[in-house]
Amino acid sequence: MIRFRTPRARRLTTVSIAAAGLLLASVATAPPGNAGVATGSAPSGTVDTTNTIPGVDEIVSSPNLRQVANLPKQAPLDATNSDLAFQGRYAFAGNYNGFVIYDISRPTAPTVVSQVYCPGSQNDISVHGDLLFLSTDSPRSDDSCNSTGTSATVKESWEGIKVFDISDKANPRYVKAVETACGSHTHTLVPARTRGTVYLYVSSYSPRAEFPDCQPPHDSISIVKVPLNKPTDAAVVATPNLFPDDGGYEGRPGASATSGCHDITAYPEKNLAAGACMGDGILMDISNREAPRVIHQVRDTVNFAFWHSATFNNTGTKVVFTDELGGGGAATCNEAIGPNRGADAVYDITGRGGARTMVFRSYYKIPRNNADTENCVAHNGSLIPVLGRDIMVQAWYQGGISVWDFTDSANPKEIAFWERGPLSADRLTGGGSWSAYYYNGYIYSNDMQKGFDVLKLTDWRTWTANLVRYGELNVQTQPSYLSW
Known part of the structure; x- marks a missing residue:
């Protein structure tokens, strides 16, 4: 979700599986809902979208995707739900x-x-081993969990990264805080090329002259180095400028200028990262973890309003960028907005080494209109580890959850969906799925208002994903599938 900064105010993978003669790289993972079937599958393999807009809280889905569980939010964690991470038999869910x-x-x-x-x-979240990391992107009175909201104009206000010891899952322990410029809207966990260290690439934006800890220009990210055997020594080790030449996109009416990055997805095995940076999409070489280097930059000055997040395909030859038109709080999945705004954009990555470039191929947006009372736009999703195809699951806030195939970059197609009806029949009310990720045979969704949802996808196109078992998964740190 876009955060507009005012004076007041995301991953590592491990792998192991052998099945049917294939060695596949991998990472480690209420009562059933009334997932009524509303549509069928069209002969072409796309989803038939003749369903009408569901009623308030009514659940509709394609036959191949059904809800199997829901846990409502519980006080005091009853604020807005945010991102997810996974490890073994645990899911870790952020909440404001x-x-x-x-x-x-x-x-x-x-x-x-x-x-x-x-x-x-937003309390964006990632995990590695016995450590959990949280992003704080609102000014607080101090770095403790007892802090109160304060003003970004106060030099003593605090924003940044918090580190917890989760060796005892029933009793997590807060061990370290690291302040970062302009806070930490999201962060991406990037393993070092040698054991014993991880890095957090911290994304933040929206500087203002009156913010002492968030001064313009802010064309950089913060890189936090975390020694795993001594996390209390975690510290910022670099703040690389990603836009040294032009400062990034200057913006236009209805589209954000670049003043930092919103989110970064890393593909450590390939030493690549993709940055969604407000007005720009960038491809980076991260061979030197402390000095990422931009090797290509793209802009969409026609349809994109806010470059929000990125997802690589299995082979690292494509990247999907999302556009969070309206900041996640607007009704943008309707006829008036159309299919190319508030959508995904699929880019092929061509060339080799430092000469790689991103070439636009198509847009993808859910093929159903939502009500004007529903906030809906492209948001967080993950690749489904399918052999030989590029398929991902994605959250669309109140647009629900979409599973779509972009194996043909120029012709992406939805193959499954699930959604609840609007929260209100007469006024726009924010809610819906913030993050929808595939993990060890199921899709997990953190709904902003309705809580933690679990869904089961049953589709012939994704059966090979059942062979993969993750030990740990932070979606913005994509796993590698070495044998594919």
């Missing part, structure tokens, strides 16, 4: 008031292991 650890050993009956109250939007 802290984070929740779920036991998902039985996906159809998840349970709460612990809740940690530690306010600080």
Whole structure:
């Protein structure tokens, strides 16, 4: 979600599986809902979208995607839900008031292991081993979990990264805070090329002259180095300028100028990262983890309003960028906005080494109109580890969850969907799925208002994903599939 900064105010993978003679690289993972079937599959393999807009809280879906569980939010973690991370039999869910650890050993009956109250939007989240990382992107009175909201004009206000020890999942322990310029809207966990260290690429934006800790220009990211055997030594080690020549896109009416990045996705095995940076999409060489280098930059001055996030395909030859038109709080999945705004953009990556470039191929947007009372736009999703195809699952806020195939970059097609009807029949009310990710046979969604959802996808096109078992998954740190 776009955050507009005012004076007041995201991953590592491990792999192991052998099945049917294939060695596949991998990463480690309420009562059933009334997932009524509303549509069928068209002969072409795309989803028939003749369904009407569902009623308030009514659930509709394609036959191949059904809800199997839901856990509502619980106080004091009853603020807005945000991102997700996974490790073994646990899911870790961010919330503007802290984070929740779920036991998902039985996906159809998840349970709460612990809740940690530690306010600080957005609480973007990642995990590695015994450590959990949270992003704080609102000015706080101090770096503690007892802090209060304050003003970004106050030099003593704090924003940045918080580090927790989660060796005991029932009793996480706060161990370190690292302040970063302009806070931490999101962060991306990037493993070092040698064992013992991870890096966090911290994305933030919206500087203002009156903010002492967020001064313009802000064309950089913060890189936090975390020694795994001594996380209390975590510190900012670099703040590389990603737009040294032109400062990034200057903006236009209805589209953001570049003043930092919103999110970065890393593909460590290929030493690549893709940055969604407000007005620009960038491809980076991260061979030197402390000095990422931009090798190509793209802009869409016709349809994109806010470059929000990125996802590589399995082979690292494509990247999908999302456009969060309206900041996640507007009704943009309607006839008036159309199919090319608030959508995904699929780019092929051509060339080799430092000469790689991104070439636009197509847009993808859910092929259903939503009500004008529903906030809906492209948001967080993950690749489904399917052999030989490029398929991802994605959250669209109140547009629900879409599974789509972009194997043919120029002709992406939806193959499954699931959604709830609007929260209100007469006024725009923010909600819906913030993040929808595939993990060890199920799709997990953190709904901003309705809580933690679990869905099961049953489709012949994705059966090979069932061979993959992750040990740990932070979606913005994409796993590698070395044998593919």
